[in-house]
Amino acid sequence: MPKSAPIIKATNLTKLYDTLKAVDGINFQIEPGTCYGFLGPNGAGKTTVMRMIYCVTPLSSGILEVNGNNVMKRMSAVKRGIGVVTQDDSLDYDLNVINNLLVYARYYDLTKEQAVRRADELIEFFQLGEKRQAHVRTLSGGMKRRLQIARALINKPSILILDEPSTGLDPQARHHVWAKCHELLEQGVTLLLTTHYMDEAEQLCDKIAVMDQGRIITEASPWDLIKSEVSPYVVEVRSDEQTRQKILTAVADQIDFHEALSDRLLLYTADAIPLHAQIQDMNIPVKTLLSRRASLEDVFLKLTGRELID
Amino acid sequence: MRVWQRNATVYKRTWKLNILPNFFEPFLYLLGMGLGLGAYINQMEGIPYIEFIAPGLLISSIMWGATLETTYNVFVKMNFDRIYDGILTTPINPKDLALGELLWGATRGTIYGGAFLSILFLFGMGLHWGILLIFPLIFVIGFMFATIGLLFTSMIKEIELFNYFFTLFLTPLFLFSGIFFPMTQLPEAVQMIAWFTPLYHGVELSRGIFNQIWSVDLLQHLTWIIVVTLLNTYVVLRAIHKRLYN
Numbered sequence: 373m374p375k376s377a378p379i380i381k382a383t384n385l386t387k388l389y390d391t392l393k394a395v396d397g398i399n400f401q402i403e404p405g406t407c408y409g410f411l412g413p414n415g416a417g418k419t420t421v422m423r424m425i426y427c428v429t430p431l432s433s434g435i436l437e438v439n440g441n442n443v444m445k446r447m448s449a450v451k452r453g454i455g456v457v458t459q460d461d462s463l464d465y466d467l468n469v470i471n472n473l474l475v476y477a478r479y480y481d482l483t484k485e486q487a488v489r490r491a492d493e494l495i496e497f498f499q500l501g502e503k504r505q506a507h508v509r510t511l512s513g514g515m516k517r518r519l520q521i522a523r524a525l526i527n528k529p530s531i532l533i534l535d536e537p538s539t540g541l542d543p544q545a546r547h548h549v550w551a552k553c554h555e556l557l558e559q560g561v562t563l564l565l566t567t568h569y570m571d572e573a574e575q576l577c578d579k580i581a582v583m584d585q586g587r588i589i590t591e592a593s594p595w596d597l598i599k600s601e602v603s604p605y606v607v608e609v610r611s612d613e614q615t616r617q618k619i620l621t622a623v624a625d626q627i628d629f630h631e632a633l634s635d636r637l638l639l640y641t642a643d644a645i646p647l648h649a650q651i652q653d654m655n656i657p658v659k660t661l662l663s664r665r666a667s668l669e670d671v672f673l674k675l676t677g678r679e680l681i682d
Numbered sequence: 683m684r685v686w687q688r689n690a691t692v693y694k695r696t697w698k699l700n701i702l703p704n705f706f707e708p709f710l711y712l713l714g715m716g717l718g719l720g721a722y723i724n725q726m727e728g729i730p731y732i733e734f735i736a737p738g739l740l741i742s743s744i745m746w747g748a749t750l751e752t753t754y755n756v757f758v759k760m761n762f763d764r765i766y767d768g769i770l771t772t773p774i775n776p777k778d779l780a781l782g783e784l785l786w787g788a789t790r791g792t793i794y795g796g797a798f799l800s801i802l803f804l805f806g807m808g809l810h811w812g813i814l815l816i817f818p819l820i821f822v823i824g825f826m827f828a829t830i831g832l833l834f835t836s837m838i839k840e841i842e843l844f845n846y847f848f849t850l851f852l853t854p855l856f857l858f859s860g861i862f863f864p865m866t867q868l869p870e871a872v873q874m875i876a877w878f879t880p881l882y883h884g885v886e887l888s889r890g891i892f893n894q895i896w897s898v899d900l901l902q903h904l905t906w907i908i909v910v911t912l913l914n915t916y917v918v919l920r921a922i923h924k925r926l927y928n
Contacts, residue, residue: 428770430927448773455771462768466692475688479772523768 379404379562384434387420394420396586407563409573412583413676418566422535426456455524459535463508470504480527494522514545534565550575570668584676594668601671603628605644609637611658685782704797711739736807737888738861740798747794748824752787752831753844780922784828791824812894823884829914836921855881883907
């Protein structure tokens with residue numbers, strides 16, 4: 373079966389701010405109906421990529437096509453096909469919940485009846501019924517985010533762009549947002565999100581591009597990334613420096629690779645149980661010894677470094 | 683247009699709260715200036731002082747109304763409430779947005795002017811057919827000052843800088859555009875400068891219409907206003923585009 377044409381296609385996409393290369397010649401393709409995630413530390417260029425897709429930032433060079441339309445040439449055609457949830461809350465605080473939706477519908481030239489019908493559907497879908505007439509200021513963080521997503525869906529877009537959708541939300545609200553995202557995927561909407569939460573990327577994304585300093589370092593499904601970039605399991609040892617050194621020498625031939633952090637030793641392996649047992653049997657004092665599955669977080673930190681990024 | 687509608691939707695909710703001052707302001711000016719000063723200055727250029735200043739004050743009220751809208755209100759929407767960030771993800775582009783705000787600024791100017799005018803009618807001023815010309819003029823002047831306010835807004839990054847705009851630009855305009863005394867009172871150099879400023883031409887037009895002094899000068903003033911408004915619209919749309927699409 374031939375693969376369906378990509379819904380978003382970037383070729384050599386570049387954005388320069390003066391001399392700073394915010395996005396440095398990246399290529400990617402997104403299949404319709406999938407969830408594609410951009411993962412990366414702050415300043416990696418994720419948001420700039422999003423902004424170029426929804427046409428508020430011009431490209432410095434390269435080609436970017438959304439639904440077959442060039443973003444530099446057919447701006448309004450592109451914008452009509454997408455819904456955007458920006459990173460900062462951009463709700464209209466001068467309006468109440470229902471009017472946020474209705475006024476937005478007007479920007480897409482929906483008729484009054486269409487707008488009301490669609491707004492009612494969305495209010496129900498996002499469980500905002502009780503807050504219909506409420507002022508935006510009175511909503512909780514989770515409700516605001518839901519309203520923002522609802523608003524982004526007012527024109528029934530084929531692509532929904534979410535720039536850090538769950539930043540600042542409590543766990544319940546995050547899970548609610550994710551559940552809604554899954555429902556949207558089932559409806560055939562293509563999701564495009566940026567995040568620096570690994571669990572979010574693991575939960576939602578079919579494919580992930582890890583970005584750092586304007587480049588895509590690697591691109592794969594979450595599980596493939598873990599398999600290819602790190603090993604399936606990690607044994608973490610927390611102890612004094614000397615002990616760690618001793619352990620490392622003892623197990624060196626049984627691990628795929630290790631990371632020595634300031635306070636911990638991470639041992640990557642295909643099978644954690646024998647390794648764990650061996651360290652226990654050494655009978656030396658360790659503060660903590662734990663085995664776990666490797667996560668995207670390990671991939672992320674390995675690829676983008678562990679130093680703080682400001 | 684959609685952006686104009688958005689502002690209208692907001693205004694529909696708040697107008698009852700903020701329209702009253704629009705009526706009180708002219709009332710207070712006319713009482714304070716007209717009756718207070720008017721007691722000492724009986725006539726100015728052959729007409730009662732209160733009637734001399736009223737047409738100019740009308741135009742200045744449009745100026746304040748329109749610029750307030752496209753300075754502080756636009757700045758807050760752009761930089762603090764981040765409303766434009768949302769709007770620009772929709773098919774609205776920066777130029778549509780700017781045009782919508784200009785039209786809304788003109789509308790607010792017209793509301794200020796309309797309120798002022800209705801008070802003047804109450805005082806029995808301008809009750810003649812020629813006054814019909816003042817209605818389109820009010821809107822055009824509102825639009826002109828909306829473009830001036832928005833141009834300043836497109837250039838600044840800090841809201842405090844509006845103080846300069848209001849104190850060093852609008853206040854001198856208010857005082858030296860022939861509202862309170864004829865321009866011929868001022869040195870010729872100042873009169874020359876005044877010719878390059880927007881309020882002066884509006885005041886002259888308004889006074890001509892109120893007092894039914896139909897001369898070619900009025901057409902000159904009107905041409906000045908239209909040319910400046912069109913040029914400034916062009917410049918300001920480009921400036922906002924540059925500011926919001928980068």
